[in-house]
Amino acid sequence: MLDAAEKAKRMRAGMAHISGAFSRYGLTTVHHQGGDLAAIQDVRAAGGLKHRVNYEPQGKMVDQMIAAGLKTGFGDDWIRLGATAEHTADGSFSERTMALSTPYAGRSPAYYGNVTEPQDVLDAWVEKVVRAGIQPNIHANGDVAIDMALTAFERAQAKLAVKDLRPKITHCTLVNAGLLKRMAALGAVPAPFTSYAYYNSDKFGFYGADRMANAMAFRDFLDHGIKVCAGSDFFPGPFAPLMGIQGMVTRTGWNGETWGANQRVSVLEAIRINSLNGAWAAREEAIKGSLTAGKLADYVVLGEDPTVVKPDRIKDIPILETVVDGRSQYRA
Numbered sequence: 001m002l003d004a005a006e007k008a009k010r011m012r013a014g015m016a017h018i019s020g021a022f023s024r025y026g027l028t029t030v031h032h033q034g035g036d037l038a039a040i041q042d043v044r045a046a047g048g049l050k051h052r053v054n055y056e057p058q059g060k061m062v063d064q065m066i067a068a069g070l071k072t073g074f075g076d077d078w079i080r081l082g083a084t085a086e087h088t089a090d091g092s093f094s095e096r097t098m099a100l101s102t103p104y105a106g107r108s109p110a111y112y113g114n115v116t117e118p119q120d121v122l123d124a125w126v127e128k129v130v131r132a133g134i135q136p137n138i139h140a141n142g143d144v145a146i147d148m149a150l151t152a153f154e155r156a157q158a159k160l161a162v163k164d165l166r167p168k169i170t171h172c173t174l175v176n177a178g179l180l181k182r183m184a185a186l187g188a189v190p191a192p193f194t195s196y197a198y199y200n201s202d203k204f205g206f207y208g209a210d211r212m213a214n215a216m217a218f219r220d221f222l223d224h225g226i227k228v229c230a231g232s233d234f235f236p237g238p239f240a241p242l243m244g245i246q247g248m249v250t251r252t253g254w255n256g257e258t259w260g261a262n263q264r265v266s267v268l269e270a271i272r273i274n275s276l277n278g279a280w281a282a283r284e285e286a287i288k289g290s291l292t293a294g295k296l297a298d299y300v301v302l303g304e305d306p307t308v309v310k311p312d313r314i315k316d317i318p319i320l321e322t323v324v325d326g327r328s329q330y331r332a
Contacts (some may be wrong), residue, residue, distance in 0.1 A: 012037035016048040023050040023330040025240050026319045028298035029278070029288060032068020033085040033170075034058040050329040051320075052078050052298070054282045056137060058085035062129065071133035073283060077296060077325075082282050083135035086170035087125060089115050089140045090145030093173050093193070094203050094236060098141030101173065105208065113142050118153060126152040126167075128325060130160055132225070137168035141175055157186065168281060170231060172200045175217050184224045189281045192216045194244025194274070197260075198315065199237055204260075209290035212259040217275065218248055219263040229281040230274040245270040245306065246314035267314070297326035 002010070015036065028053040032040070037057075043049045055075070057065060062084055067070075074081045091097025091114040096104060103110040126136045136156075138149040144171060155169040165187065172190035175183075183190065193200075193216055204212050214220070221228035232239040248270040252258045265273070272321055279289030287296050303318035322330040 008039065008042075008095060008206045011036040011118075011161070012042050012046075015039045015043045018044075019043065019048065019050045020330070023322045023324075024214065024319060025242075026300040026302075026322055027051055027239070027241060028300065028322065028324050029054060029282075030055055031082060031278070031282060032051075034061075037061075037079075040079060049078065051324060052080075054080055054082040054284070056082045056085040062134065065134060066132040072135040078317065080282070083168050084129055086137050086139035086168075089122060089148055090115050090140055090142050093171065093196075094200055096203075096206055098173060099144035101140045102130060102143050105206075112144070115139055115145060115148070119127040119148055120151045121156055126156045127159065130156045130162055130165065135166060137169065137170055139170045141173040143174045146172055146175060146179050150179065150186065150188065153186055153188060154182070166253045166281065166283065171233070174211060174215050175220065180217075180224045180226070181219055184220075184226050188222060188226070189277075189291075190217065190228050190229070192221075192224065192228065192231045193233055193237055194237045195232055195240060196246055197247025197251050197283075198243050198253050199247075201257050201259060202255055204253070204257065209259070213262055215260055215263075217260075217263050218265045218270075222265060222269060222273075227277045227280045227312070228273055229277040237311050237328045240315065242306070242317055242319075243315040245274060246311065249271070249314065250311045252312065267311075271306070296324075298324050303332075325332075 031054045033056050037055060040053055045277040070081060072081055072083060090099035097114045099113040100114045103112050129136050140146045140149040150170050157165050167188050169188055169190045172192050197216060218228060229246055248265050249267055250263050251264050275286060276289035279285040291299060300319060303320050306314050306317060318332060320332050321328055
């Protein structure tokens, strides 16, 4: 059995390794869902942190933040406390357990997926974190769970009169017109799967064309004025941003199948979703997300222009250099 010192050593080694991998793939900031915050700080102190961290706490750490009076935004330009990690409201897309308003095909008795807690419990959790000045983030895949998340956000905002709440919905997979209108009115920030469109396309047939036309709905989000951001769902989904961008642009998977072509976005729109909208989701749009005078010097040099290459080659564009804080963190 590993002792505390060995565990800490391995945590630091793991963080240094994954930070290098993020940089090789062109990531300058990553929203971390949990993880060992001490290891992240130690790697930074040792000079091994190559990407900026927006840290999303989970479980007991959220309660510890509340007790200590720590709010979203605490930290500096390298490590900052963000929204909570995803608070689970329903099941999984890939495992076909997300909560739906219509039953899954081929199941008897009728199966609608899983809701993980009742509305009043979800309401109480959202109110608790919002009252403490912490940005809420709910894992909601199916339309039923997204409705529950929005209801909790709406009730907390009405009760606490919080301005610019920017509540996050991680995954936010299956939407409809009513949910889109509520999200736009609330200023909610969905973070749907990006690389799934390429990597997990073999699972889309289980949902069918009608559902997939409203799933991972980047086009609808943009058309409703919603500042949608990118979610890899790493580990279940690869974190490579160029793979995600290709999937968002083509909606075609590794197996050649195309699902939800109506939700395609342009390359420039996909880049904005992965950059400036990600900064917005973290309340960092004033310092990140675009090449603008006065913002942090974070950028990536690509070997080819993603707006010019064939869309099905975007994922293969080489990363020539990743620069963070004006310093080269990776060079091919």
